[in-house]
Amino acid sequence: MELTSNLADVKARIERAAQKSGRKLEDIDLIAVTKTVDVDVIKEAVKLNLTKLGENKPQEIKRKSDILSKQDIDWHMIGHLQTNKVKYIIDKVSLIHSLDRLSLAKEIQKKANDNNLIVDVLVQVNVSGEESKFGLEPDKVVEFIKEVSKFDKIRIKGLMTMAPFYSEPEETRFVFRGLKKLSEQIEELKLDNVEMKYLSMGMTNDFEIAIEEGANMVRVGTGLFGERVYK
Numbered sequence: 663m664e665l666t667s668n669l670a671d672v673k674a675r676i677e678r679a680a681q682k683s684g685r686k687l688e689d690i691d692l693i694a695v696t697k698t699v700d701v702d703v704i705k706e707a708v709k710l711n712l713t714k715l716g717e718n719k720p721q722e723i724k725r726k727s728d729i730l731s732k733q734d735i736d737w738h739m740i741g742h743l744q745t746n747k748v749k750y751i752i753d754k755v756s757l758i759h760s761l762d763r764l765s766l767a768k769e770i771q772k773k774a775n776d777n778n779l780i781v782d783v784l785v786q787v788n789v790s791g792e793e794s795k796f797g798l799e800p801d802k803v804v805e806f807i808k809e810v811s812k813f814d815k816i817r818i819k820g821l822m823t824m825a826p827f828y829s830e831p832e833e834t835r836f837v838f839r840g841l842k843k844l845s846e847q848i849e850e851l852k853l854d855n856v857e858m859k860y861l862s863m864g865m866t867n868d869f870e871i872a873i874e875e876g877a878n879m880v881r882v883g884t885g886l887f888g889e890r891v892y893k
């Protein structure tokens with residue numbers, strides 16, 4: 663397992679990019695994306711202090727968090743979330759990165775209320791307009807956040823986006839710059855229950871560009887665990 667050296671490499675890359683934008687390694691949260699990664703490998707990751715883990719399937723968060731219940735892990739829901747799956751993860755996740763519609767906000771509010779919880783979320787934005795990507799169109803985000811700010815069990819902690827895959831990572835820059843701008847506009851509104859604390863943007867292929875443009879949360883899978891093997 664090359665996890666140790668991969669991690670050292672990813673950290674060095676994060677640090678360089680952070681320095682370019684006047685920040686430090688510690689200012690950037692590394693979310694280790696463990697989709698398709700086996701639990702024994704996850705245990706190794708936790709030993710290396712990778713304790714913020716991202717999954718894109720609710721059932722996997724449920725399954726893995728059960729098996730790994732003794733480990734000190736913060737689970738991040740990073741994928742598209744179907745309304746009827748909220749119940750599987752509501753009491754297991756520390757952050758939902760993919761709030762993108764009102765019906766989902768209503769279900770999170772309801773299940774949070776039933777479980778006596780306050781749930782932290784990021785609003786997912788489709789900055790690039792790429793059809794295959796989930797997320798709100800940028801010009802719908804302010805109105806949406808104003809609406810969700812009335813939900814007393816939901817705390818909006820920032821924004822998330824995915825850039826399209828470009829073979830030249832530099833081409834993603836406009837996406838990340840756009841999300842940062844949007845977060846500044848929202849911050850100025852000073853809405854209840856809304857804080858632009860996190861910008862979750864950047865994956866293995868493009869996280870340096872994202873950090874240079876203001877990301878403070880990156881979601882890295884392949885760069886840590888190698889190519890994903892779907893079984």
Ligand SMILES: *Cc1c(COP(=O)(O)O)cnc(C)c1O
Nearest residue numbers: 695718740865866881882883884
């Ligand atoms: C899979 C995934 C990632 C990680 O992608 P890599 O290219 O493997 O780093 C990040 N974010 C989301 C939403 C994902 O689904």
